[in-house]
Amino acid sequence: MTGSRRKREGGNLGLVAPAEPRPELMTWEALNIALDRAMARDESVFVIGEDVGLYGGSYRVTQGLYAKYGEWRVRDTPISENSFTGLGVGAALVGGRPVVEIMTVNFALLALDAIINMAAKLRYMSGGQLTVPLVVRTPGGVARQLAAQHSQRLEHTLLNVPGLRIVAPGTPQDAYWQLLQAIEADDPVVVLEHELLYFEKGPFDPDAPPPPMHAAAVRRRGRDVTLVAWHRMVGVSLEAAEALAREGIEAEVIDLRSLRPIDLPLLLESVRRTHRLVVVEEDCRFGGAGAEIAAAVGEAAFFDLDAPVLRVAGEDVPTPYNGKLEAASIPDAGRVVAAVRRLLGRERPAAAPAPRAGGERT
Amino acid sequence: MRRDLIRQLLYDMVLARLFEQAAAEQYALGRIAGFLHLYPGEEAVAVGTLRAADPGDYVVSTYREHVHALVRGTPPEAVMAELFGKATGCSRGYGGSMHLFDAERRFLGGYAIVGETFSVAIGVGYWLAMNGEPDAVLCYFGDGAVNQGTFHESLNMAALWKLPVLFVCENNHYQIGTEIHRHSAVAEVWRRACAYGMEARRVDGMDVLAVHEATRDALRHVRAGNGPYLLECETYRFRGHSMADADAYRSALELAELRARDPVEGLRRRALAEGWVSEEEVEAIETRAREAVEAAVRHAEQAPEPAELHRDVYVQPVDLYSPEIPARRAAR
Ligand SMILES: Cc1ncc(C[n+]2csc(CCOP(=O)(O)OP(=O)(O)O)c2C)c(N)n1
Ligand SMILES: [Mg+2]
Numbered sequence: 001m002t003g004s005r006r007k008r009e010g011g012n013l014g015l016v017a018p019a020e021p022r023p024e025l026m027t028w029e030a031l032n033i034a035l036d037r038a039m040a041r042d043e044s045v046f047v048i049g050e051d052v053g054l055y056g057g058s059y060r061v062t063q064g065l066y067a068k069y070g071e072w073r074v075r076d077t078p079i080s081e082n083s084f085t086g087l088g089v090g091a092a093l094v095g096g097r098p099v100v101e102i103m104t105v106n107f108a109l110l111a112l113d114a115i116i117n118m119a120a121k122l123r124y125m126s127g128g129q130l131t132v133p134l135v136v137r138t139p140g141g142v143a144r145q146l147a148a149q150h151s152q153r154l155e156h157t158l159l160n161v162p163g164l165r166i167v168a169p170g171t172p173q174d175a176y177w178q179l180l181q182a183i184e185a186d187d188p189v190v191v192l193e194h195e196l197l198y199f200e201k202g203p204f205d206p207d208a209p210p211p212p213m214h215a216a217a218v219r220r221r222g223r224d225v226t227l228v229a230w231h232r233m234v235g236v237s238l239e240a241a242e243a244l245a246r247e248g249i250e251a252e253v254i255d256l257r258s259l260r261p262i263d264l265p266l267l268l269e270s271v272r273r274t275h276r277l278v279v280v281e282e283d284c285r286f287g288g289a290g291a292e293i294a295a296a297v298g299e300a301a302f303f304d305l306d307a308p309v310l311r312v313a314g315e316d317v318p319t320p321y322n323g324k325l326e327a328a329s330i331p332d333a334g335r336v337v338a339a340v341r342r343l344l345g346r347e348r349p350a351a352a353p354a355p356r357a358g359g360e361r362t
Numbered sequence: 363m364r365r366d367l368i369r370q371l372l373y374d375m376v377l378a379r380l381f382e383q384a385a386a387e388q389y390a391l392g393r394i395a396g397f398l399h400l401y402p403g404e405e406a407v408a409v410g411t412l413r414a415a416d417p418g419d420y421v422v423s424t425y426r427e428h429v430h431a432l433v434r435g436t437p438p439e440a441v442m443a444e445l446f447g448k449a450t451g452c453s454r455g456y457g458g459s460m461h462l463f464d465a466e467r468r469f470l471g472g473y474a475i476v477g478e479t480f481s482v483a484i485g486v487g488y489w490l491a492m493n494g495e496p497d498a499v500l501c502y503f504g505d506g507a508v509n510q511g512t513f514h515e516s517l518n519m520a521a522l523w524k525l526p527v528l529f530v531c532e533n534n535h536y537q538i539g540t541e542i543h544r545h546s547a548v549a550e551v552w553r554r555a556c557a558y559g560m561e562a563r564r565v566d567g568m569d570v571l572a573v574h575e576a577t578r579d580a581l582r583h584v585r586a587g588n589g590p591y592l593l594e595c596e597t598y599r600f601r602g603h604s605m606a607d608a609d610a611y612r613s614a615l616e617l618a619e620l621r622a623r624d625p626v627e628g629l630r631r632r633a634l635a636e637g638w639v640s641e642e643e644v645e646a647i648e649t650r651a652r653e654a655v656e657a658a659v660r661h662a663e664q665a666p667e668p669a670e671l672h673r674d675v676y677v678q679p680v681d682l683y684s685p686e687i688p689a690r691r692a693a694r
Contacts, residue, residue, distance in 0.1 A: 046492065072492045078522070080515030083481040087519065090485020093470055094420065096492075098485075113512075117475050118482070126463035126471065127454025128674035162675050186677035214680050264682045296683070 014056055016064035025204035027197045030172035031061045031137075033206060034179040035099065039069055042097060045183055046073040048084055049101030058103050059139060059198045081107050085114035085136060089188075092134040093122065097183055105140030105154040105192065112157070119188040120163030134188040137179070141231060141282055142330050143195040148318035151326075153283035155259055158190055159292060165189040166260040167213060168230040172202040174217075174257055177210035185213065192259070194231040216263035218270070222252035225340050226270045228293060229280040230256040233331060237280045240336035249340060259289055267293070268301050275306040276343050282330050285313035312339045368629075368638045369647065371409055371570050375626045377651040378405040378429040381438060384655045385428065385445055385459075389605050393663070394445045397474075398459050399426040403568075403600035406625035407532050408433050410573025411500060411593070414581060418468070418497040420490075422483045424504060425460035425474040426532075436464045438658035448665035455668040477510030479503050480529075484516045487525035487590070498526040498584045506537025508551055517590070521558040524589035528580050529555075531594040533567065538603045539611040552594040560592055567595030568625045571632075598623070 016036045017029035038045045046069075051058060053066040053076040066074040077084040081102055088098035102108040108115070115136060122130045142151045158166050165187055169175040175193070182189035211217065219234060220241050227237040234255045241251040252270050256262065271277050277297055279290035294309040312331045320326050341347050382400040389398050401408070404426075412421065412433040423430045431441050436452050444451025445459050453463050453472070461472040470486065473479050483501030490497055507513060508531070520527050531551045535542045542549045555562035561583055565576040573595055580591040598620040602609035633639045639647075672679075 075488075075523075078515070078518060080511075080519065083484065083512050083515035083519060086478065086481020086512065086516070087485035087488055090422070090470075090482035090487075091489040092485070093482070094486050094489050096485075096489045113475055113478065114481060118473075118478060122471070123677065124674050125453060125457040125461040126465070126674075127451070127456045127668075129453070129463050129465040130470070131677055165676075212680075214682070261680050261682045 014060070014063040016068060019206045021205040021207070023203055024201040025172045026199050026201050027169075027172045027175045027193075028060045028199065030176040030204055031179055031193070032063055032065075034176045034183075035062065035065060036068070037206070038099075038180055038183045039065065039073060044095055045097045045099065046075065046091075047099045047101065048075040048077055048088060050077055050079060050103050052076060052101050057101065059195070061137070061198075062101065081111040082113050085111035086118060088134045088136070089114055089118045089122070089132060092132045092188075093130050097133050097135075099135045099137060099183060102136060102138040104150060104195070105138045106150055106152050108136070108138045108154060111136075115158070115164070115188070115190065116161050120161045123187075124163060131186045132188045133186045135179070135182045135191060136188070137191045137193060139193040139195045139198070141194040141196060142314075142319055142326065145321055145323050145326055147321040151319035153314070154192065155283045155289040156287055159260055159289050163188065164260060165213070165258070166192060167258050168192045168194075169257065170194070170197065170231050170234045170255050172200075172204050173208070176204065176206065178213055178257065181210065181213035192231070196232055214258040214261050214263060216257050216266045217255045218252065218266075219255050220251070220253040222250035222274065224250045224274060225276040225278060225343060226252045226254060226267070226274045227278050227280055227336065227340075228254045228256055228267060230259065231282065233280045233282050236331055236333050237336060239333040240340070243333060243337050244340055247346070249344065249346075251340060262293060262296065264296055264300065267297055271297055271301050272304045275304055277305070277309045278336065278339050278343065279309065279311045279313070280331050280336055281311060281313040283314055284316050285311055286316050288313060307343045310339050310343055312336050365638055367413070368633050369643065371413060371574070372629055372633060372639065372644070373647045373651060374409040374413065374433050375405045375570060375629055376648055377432060377438070377654060378409060379626050380651050380655045381428060381432060381441070381658070384659055385442070386601070386605065388445070388659060388662075394459070395447070396458050396460070397425065398445070398605040399603065400601050400605070401426055401429045401599070403620065403625070404532055404534055404597045405429060406570035406573050406629075407530065407567045407595040407597050410570040411528075411530050411577045411595075414574045414577035415500055416497065420468045420470055420486045420497065420499045421502075422470050422479045422486065422499060423472065423502040424476075424479060424507075425472070426504075427462055427472055427502070428459070430502065431462045431464060431469055434464065434467045434469045436462070436467060436469060438654050439661040440464075442658035442662040443665045446662040446665065447667065448662055449668040450661070450665040456674070476504070476507045477512040479507070480512045480516035483527050483529075484520045484525055487520060487527040488523065491523065491525050496585065498528055498581055501527055501529050502532060503529070504537065505531060505533040505535060505542050505551060506540075506545060508554060509546060514557075517555065517558045517560060517592070520590040521560045524587065526584045527590040528577070528584050529590060529592040531592065532597060533594055534597050534599045536599070536603065538607065541611075550594070552592055555592040560590055561588070562592035562594065564594040564596060567597030568623045568628060570625060570629050597625075
């Protein structure tokens, strides 16, 4: 199980994290506070999933909620992803606001019937009679040597499903805001979380006014090239931008925050200034979100681009167990820097480190 | 036996039969498209169970659900218009035969992926139990659906948390062309419930009175907080699986034997023999049902088509995808 390695101080006896402004807070705490807030103010909100109750959640996100709200509102389930997600759909149809936690996106594959065939379709098929205010939270991404079955990203699968909203918070503040917004939304929302971000820290203010759930955010201003990313790849892009700045290249970094819909207006505004776009994506290159972003920007801003839109993406391989190979299977700052140099026609200045080998390509 | 109940059941049974016959005719005329799964032979199941339920109970059904909607009270016009894909249909023309919905009557669909009704039903049941509501959920499924994972997953959770769900198996002995002994190691569906410590029984699904009584007992059990119940109704379908099915896998003898147990005929005969209804009353009921179906077809023919493609995908749509596409290079 993915969460088993981390140390559990407190375990199921832990308390809900306090909702107060803090200079530094971990993502799991921000999500925990969001759930607590939502449950305290709305009795129709309930949480369901494997080990969300007594155990406190694989990544501590539901810590303290079981003790506070009881077993009907924080329900430990058997290992039946499709049915407990479908349970969420059914409850959402009749007034509930279920938050289904699927332990990782890899297991969400077993719940795609509930998510894609039901949650995303019922409003439309019923001629607008039904609403499905369901939230599915699920962690994914390449973590630390969990091998091919536990390292997947699911963007590619969910992106092509009208009826769903998909958010991908990359900071504690966004995790808090977007989870609350997802719970308040009347449409089904999949909250993709990243396994390596739960214990990352960031500033937090529970009462700061949130941007719209779908809005992208500019994390760094720049004039020469736009890097667009989400989840962990925002950090990778920022790191690359630092390195590029030392070469006199100013990269703008956009945190997409939402994958359906994609904040195209903000992307276009940026690209019209920088004339170059690199998508940095952890999911595999073929048929991924990056392809959609590249196509959409290409259609709308072809004449504003000075170069093709590039993708620095996960290699098209199942994730290997070996640590060095695993690292080579997803983008890092070096590969982003190399791509930007290529885009600007400034390949390989003398002092730069060689980009990491891409491995076998299919 | 209450006479008004008998008259109601008889009307429902006749309406169900005539409605499906009309649907088959309209399909043959090309006015109904897509997959069309009809219910003749199985009427006693939907009629018997749903007439024993309360209006506050929720219903979750499969793609073979026209009759369930009708018995729930969805007007025949709205069901037929939906089959025609018209805007006055109960799903406004967006769902079709397999996706009837009537939220006002707590009819929650209309699911065309085999095995989905289980999880939706336990979700509704979970909500009811969590809030201490008195209502129950009726969850319909075929004999073929019991080998889907969701059957086991959902029955387990329903029993574990004592959810108020009545699982109604419409065992028509076929999963399209595969007879039950060729698809199930245990062909008595009710026996599977014991794996979850769930009460269950089998009833003659060709006898609407037996189904009605069994459902009343089962719902009493469910409403008393004893948890879910599985009611297996043994029934048959007289037509092919859908209009696309040539029905070549059953012998003429088998079909003839089934038709001899026609549930609509059976109720009519028994009601007359017992003196529960008179010949005149039966005739009046049949006329009323025929007129309702004819009116439904007339309505569906004349109803307008839905026009909006992009409605109800989201409650709160956000459209960020219509930037102007430049036709040619702009000066910059
Ligand atoms: C998951 C899934 N697999 C296959 C199908 C195709 N299919 C539609 S109906 C059916 C047979 C279902 O049999 P049963 O559950 O006994 O219901 P019946 O049609 O007899 O009422 C099949 C295989 C489907 N709709 N969904
Ligand atoms: Mg069957």
